[in-house]
Amino acid sequence: xxxxxxxxxxxxxxxxxxxxxxxxxxxxxxxxxxxxxxxxxxxxxxxxxxxxxxxxxxxxxxxxxxxxxxxxxxxxxxxxxxxxxxxxxxxxxxxxxxxxxxxxxxxxxxxxxxxxxxxxxxxxxxxxxxxxxxxxxxxxxxxxxxxxxxxxxxxxxxxxxxxxxxxxxxxxxxxxxxxxxxxxxxxxxxxxxxxxxxxxxxxxxxxxxxxxxxxxxxxxxxxxxxxxxxxxxxxxxxxxxxxxxxxxxxxxxxxxxxxxxxxxxxxxxxxxxxxxxxxxxxxxxxxxxxxxxxxxxxxxxxxxxxxxxxxxxxxxxxxxxxxxxxxxxxxxxxxxxxxxxxxxxxxxxxxxxxxxxxxxxxxxxxxxxxxxxxxxxxxxxxxxxxxxxxxxxxxxxxxxxxxxxxxxxxxxxxxxxxxxxxxxxxxxxxxxxxxxxxxxxxxxxxxxxxxxxxxxxxxxxxxx
Amino acid sequence: xxxxxxxxxxxxxxxxxxxxxxxxxxxxxxxxxxxxxxxxxxxxxxxxxxxxxxxxxxxxxxxxxxxxxxxxxxxxxxxxxxxxxxxxxxxxxxxxxxxxxxxxxxxxxxxxxxxxxxxxxxxxxxxxxxxxxxxxxxxxxxxxxxxxxxxxxxxxxxxxxxxxxxxxxxxxxxxxxxxxxxxxxxxxxxxxxxxxxxxx
Numbered sequence: 001x002x003x004x005x006x007x008x009x010x011x012x013x014x015x016x017x018x019x020x021x022x023x024x025x026x027x028x029x030x031x032x033x034x035x036x037x038x039x040x041x042x043x044x045x046x047x048x049x050x051x052x053x054x055x056x057x058x059x060x061x062x063x064x065x066x067x068x069x070x071x072x073x074x075x076x077x078x079x080x081x082x083x084x085x086x087x088x089x090x091x092x093x094x095x096x097x098x099x100x101x102x103x104x105x106x107x108x109x110x111x112x113x114x115x116x117x118x119x120x121x122x123x124x125x126x127x128x129x130x131x132x133x134x135x136x137x138x139x140x141x142x143x144x145x146x147x148x149x150x151x152x153x154x155x156x157x158x159x160x161x162x163x164x165x166x167x168x169x170x171x172x173x174x175x176x177x178x179x180x181x182x183x184x185x186x187x188x189x190x191x192x193x194x195x196x197x198x199x200x201x202x203x204x205x206x207x208x209x210x211x212x213x214x215x216x217x218x219x220x221x222x223x224x225x226x227x228x229x230x231x232x233x234x235x236x237x238x239x240x241x242x243x244x245x246x247x248x249x250x251x252x253x254x255x256x257x258x259x260x261x262x263x264x265x266x267x268x269x270x271x272x273x274x275x276x277x278x279x280x281x282x283x284x285x286x287x288x289x290x291x292x293x294x295x296x297x298x299x300x301x302x303x304x305x306x307x308x309x310x311x312x313x314x315x316x317x318x319x320x321x322x323x324x325x326x327x328x329x330x331x332x333x334x335x336x337x338x339x340x341x342x343x344x345x346x347x348x349x350x351x352x353x354x355x356x357x358x359x360x361x362x363x364x365x366x367x368x369x370x371x372x373x374x375x376x377x378x379x380x381x382x383x384x385x386x387x388x389x390x391x392x393x394x395x396x397x398x399x400x401x402x403x404x405x406x407x408x409x410x411x412x413x414x415x416x417x418x419x420x421x422x423x424x425x426x427x428x429x430x431x432x433x434x435x436x437x438x439x440x441x442x443x444x445x446x447x448x449x450x451x452x453x454x455x456x457x458x459x460x461x462x463x464x
Numbered sequence: 465x466x467x468x469x470x471x472x473x474x475x476x477x478x479x480x481x482x483x484x485x486x487x488x489x490x491x492x493x494x495x496x497x498x499x500x501x502x503x504x505x506x507x508x509x510x511x512x513x514x515x516x517x518x519x520x521x522x523x524x525x526x527x528x529x530x531x532x533x534x535x536x537x538x539x540x541x542x543x544x545x546x547x548x549x550x551x552x553x554x555x556x557x558x559x560x561x562x563x564x565x566x567x568x569x570x571x572x573x574x575x576x577x578x579x580x581x582x583x584x585x586x587x588x589x590x591x592x593x594x595x596x597x598x599x600x601x602x603x604x605x606x607x608x609x610x611x612x613x614x615x616x617x618x619x620x621x622x623x624x625x626x627x628x629x630x631x632x633x634x635x636x637x638x639x640x641x642x643x644x645x646x647x648x649x650x651x652x653x654x655x656x657x658x659x660x661x662x663x664x
Binding site: 081091092093094095096136137139140143144147150151154 | 545546547548549550551618620622623624625659660661662663664
């Protein structure tokens with residue numbers, strides 16, 4: 001009886017809802033209806049319930065991003081620095097946590113951040129310091145981001161650990177610091193990073209890169225990029241010659257979230273696992289085969305397995321892009337410089353096989369343990385044994401939860417345009433546009449004072 | 465079985481008692497404390513002391529004393545730029561250098577540009593508000609002979625959980641009249657930081 005109660009308690013403890021979904025369902029309506037300030041308050045108020053100690057990185061990361069949107073740059077810097085510290089401290093893996101994850105699910109491990117989340121952390125930090133006009137502070141973040149990127153490549157050189165927008169921002173900071181050599185190198189790396197990613201190279205990035213490289217007499221580097229060369233670089237030349245500019249950074253829409261996708265199939269230890277799932281977007285049944293690692297105690301029999309994995313789910317966003325008007329001149333459309341949905345999909349692709357293998361092995365180990373538990377706890381009473389076995393099976397399946405943790409408040413895309421201006425006062429109007437072309441909202445910036453040689457950053461957080 | 469339970473209970477209690485709670489211990493302000501491997505108060509103090517000592521013991525100093533008929537030179541601290549990978553409080557480092565300069569007794573030093581602007585505001589305020597006897601006159605500032613400027617740089621080499629951090633502080637003392645650099649000094653600090661890849 002004691003064993004039976006223990007089993008029941010275990011089931012009750014583990015059959016909680018996935019915290020990531022609860023977090024999304026709680027905070028998303030608050031952001032939509034009440035805005036950044038209220039969401040920040042809600043995140044702080046429900047820290048333990050919505051995040052917990054295993055998602056400490058996400059707690060500080062989400063807060064840092066929200067404070068950034070709310071133009072509270074000092075608080076954003078503080079929270080993102082804390083998230084960075086949590087990330088660095090998690091280099092040391094806890095054997096206890098890893099063992100717990102083998103027995104239960106990946107949610108019991110501390111969240112270590114996806115590479116693109118870490119890189120966006122540095123993007124936000126650079127932008128925070130630029131918005132505060134603290135060039136030295138921005139320069140420190142540029143260097144920290146380079147160290148972080150090197151570490152990511154050392155950890156896994158086969159994955160995409162670079163980011164074109166981050167490299168572009170690095171170039172911008174070096175330009176502001178007057179370090180034209182470093183800026184030129186950062187531009188080259190930005191182009192390479194965009195080529196490595198799926199989004200494609202924004203035209204404005206290439207124009208500014210070309211102008212910088214030509215000025216530094218690095219025509220060979222332009223040719224080595226193997227891109228159609230530009231005849232002229234009017235905007236980039238104007239920015240350089242005039243010396244001052246207004247930079248509009250627009251955050252359009254809401255990044256995708258992660259939902260659960262159910263996979264099932266067969267597993268033969270040290271053989272193959274054949275799995276299939278229903279594609280959430282196309283509705284097609286997709287099957288594939290992976291090499292199955294040996295699992296102790298599994299023998300050579302075929303196991304039928306089923307488990308949930310994270311899959312990218314689009315968040316319905318009303319804002320798709322922006323149109324910017326400087327001093328009532330005709331509108332220009334800032335280019336997309338980073339697409340978060342593509343970054344998340346790339347990350348899912350990079351990690352897919354590892355996550356599937358780890359989860360499948362865990363499910364097999366638990367199935368074997370459950371079978372042993374069933375035979376060891378038989379009482380001889382038919383009804384009681386049946387009930388107990390049902391509880392063991394239900395409990396076993398309840399333990400498996402996909403790790404759906406991801407930064408909750410990232411934009412769908414980062415958009416950027418650079419506007420050369422004369423020193424003096426300017427007005428900028430930024431229209432947030434929907435996918436079908438309608439205006440969702442207008443952000444007006446009046447009497448922007450631009451001093452000689454200054455680069456003014458305008459942040460437009462249309463996370464709608 | 466009951467013995468095992470008792471032992472487990474005792475072990476849990478010991479762990480619980482051993483965890484949590486904050487402990488504060490006062491330590492000597494000059495003691496060397498390295499926790500994270502980042503630039504800290506010890507680095508700031510040691511670099512400031514060593515570099516100012518080096519600066520004031522070079523030949524330029526005696527030459528200047530002779531030129532000024534025994535009067536010690538007046539120094540102003542200019543921009544010290546942080547070009548490292550860490551957010552370092554440069555102000556603390558500047559204060560450490562100011563302290564080292566004053567305590568040496570070998571140089572006078574005057575307020576920097578920011579402080580001077582504040583002092584001039586105060587002077588302007590006194591002109592309209594303070595009594596004639598206590599009012600301070602404008603145009604009586606001491607002009608500095610030399611300006612100290614510099615940069616703080618860092619290089620990182622890392623592999624896995626091991627990291628070598630190399631800091632280099634470069635300082636320059638420039639004659640404000642002639643723009644001649646009278647002294648250039650540097651101080652290097654190298655730190656090895658390692659992190660365990662696993663813990664219990």
